[in-house]
Structures are given as structure tokens and as C-alpha cells.
Amino acid sequence: MLNLILFGPPGAGKGTQSEKIIAKYNLIHLSTGDLLRSEIQAGTELGLRAKTLMDQGLLVPDEVVIGMIDHKLKDHRDAAGFIFDGFPRTVKQSEALDELLASYDESISVMVALVVDDNELLARLLNRGKTSGRPDDQNEELISKRIHEYNSKTKPVADYYKAQGKFTAIDGIGEIESIFAGISKAISAVKVN
Template sequence: MLNIVLFGPPGAGKGTQSQKLIARYNLVHLSTGDLLRSQIAQGTELGLRAKQLMDEGLLVPDEVVIGMIESQLANNTTAAGFIFDGFPRTVPQAQSLDELTRRYDTGVSCMIALEVAEEELVKRLLERGKTSGRPDDQDETKIRKRVTVYNNETAQVASYYAQQNKFHGLNGIGAIDNIFGQICEIVDQHLPATPVADSQAAADEVKA
């Protein structure tokens, strides 16, 4: 199973690259942002609490996010793999993800981080805010707060995966297709091995 953690600060381009990766590798997209916004749209208790935190540029508690991810894993046991977009965002979440995936006899294949300077992020998010309707995309103070939260807490996850030799950093500024090509070069190195040896052995046995 191919499991990719796509990483980067708000506005780095994770959503765009996620869709291209899903189409190429037939992955299930797990975006904590989308899951939370779905709860908000439904007006659930979780959604109301999440909206308050997201509007303030703060992270949703680990236990809430982890519970949603576990539910998605349980509902997609036959998937070719997953792309985790916006998760894990803390080291405890990364540790929990390792525990969760082990229960399903799999694990994180690689972690790819899109690296973009803060001023570019602010510019991108303010532009996105003109059409997204999201309050946290329309206020520069909130945007910078989100980036600070990322730098102070989320970026530590990179070190966690680096210790497992799974971290890959990429420049997130440039043509979308060029960045995607670089991502695919990394992903292809982590594709599950095909049982070539077993297939050949079976073929030899038939011939015999």
C-alpha cells in the first residue's frame, strides 16, 4: 500500500498536488481540512467547535482529528493507498498515525514537504480568499498566525520522518506540472514492490 504524507504550510499548494497524485496513483484523499469543513457544513457539535478554532487559525485537538482519520482507514481497507493532506500536523499525531497504519499492516511510505517562503504564502492565501469564502484566507494577521503555528508545531513533524529516512523537501514555487514531476520521482521510489520473483517462480513451476 502506498501512503503519502503531503506536507507544507497553508497556501503551499498541497490541495492542487494532492488531486494530481490521486489521479496518477489511484489513492484515497484524506484531507483533515475537508473532513472538518464537512462537519461544519452539517452543523455538528464537532463542526461548530472546529469552526471556532479554524477561524482563529488554531489547530483542532489531536483526539478529534485522529478519530476522523481512523474512521476513514476503517472504511477504505481495500484502497491502493492514501494521501494524507494536512495530517499529521504534530509529532504525537505522526506517532498515532504510525500506530493506526500498523493495525492495517501498512505504514507511511514517504513524507513530501512543499517549502514556500512566508511572504509568498500570504500573497497566495489573500488571493485565494477572494473566492474561497474562508475568513482565515481573508485576514493577513490570521494568515501569518497560521504560518507561525505551522513553523512552531507542524514543522517538527519533518524531523520525525527524517529520522525514519522518509522525509523529502521540495521547492513549492514554480510551475505546477514541474513540481508534480519532482513529486512523482520521489513517490516512484517508494512504490510497493511487485512480486516479480514469486510470479517467475510460479511460471517456472507451471513449465516444469
């Protein structure tokens, strides 16, 4: 089973590349945002708990998100693998994900990080903001804050997977197809469980 974390700051091209990875490798997309919305819509116990917290403006705790990922893993035991999007965001979440996967005799196969410099990210997000309708893509100050948040809190997750020998950095600047070729090369180098 191929279990891949697609990693990178906002605007690095994760959405574009994840679609291509899913299509080529037949992976199940695990987006924590999508998981939260579907569990809430389904009215599950975890979904109701998450909704209560979100309605109060609070973050959904790691154990709730891990529970939702566990549901998805159980529902897709015969999958070719999973692509994790938006999770893990902290070392603590990485450890919890590793523990959960180990309970299924699985592990993360590779973390592919799209590397894009901050100035390019800013330009991409401002450009995306012209068509996305997302207010957080239209405000330079908010974009800079999101990039800083990623660099200070999320980047240590890369070090966690580097220590396991599962980290590969890919230059996220260039043609979409050449970036995807680099990702595919990194995936083909992985020994899948």
C-alpha cells in the first residue's frame, strides 16, 4: 500500500499535483477538511463533536481528526493507498498518524514536499485570489501570515519524516508536468508495503 503525504506551504501546488497523483496511482484522497465536512454531514458522533467545537470557533482536537482518518482507513481496506492532504500539520499529529497506521500494519511510504520560495507563494496566492473568491487569497498580510505559520509550525513535520528517511523535496516551480515527473520519480523510488 502506498501512503503518501503531499506537503508544502499554501500556494505550492498541492491541489494540482494531488489530482494527478490520485489519478495515476489510484489513491484515496484524505483531506482533513473534506473528512470533517463529510462526518458532520453524515451526523456521526465524531462529526457532531467536531461541529460543536467548530461552531465555537475552536480547533478540532487531534484525536477527533485521527478518529475520522481511522474511519476512512476502515472503509477502504482494499485501497491501493492514501494521499494525506492537510494532515499531519504538527509532529504530534505525525506521531499519532504513524501509530494509527501501525495498527493496520501500514506506515507512511513517503512525504513529498513541494518547495517554493515565499515571494513566489505570495504572487501565486494573490493571483489565485483573483479567481478563487477566497478572501484569504486576496490579502497580502493574511497570505504572509499563513506562510509564516507554515514555516514556524508545520515545517518541523518535514524533519520528523526526514529522520525516518521518508522525505523527498521537489522543486515546486516550473511546468506542472515536470513537477509531476519529479513526484512520480520520488514515488517510484519507494518500497511500498
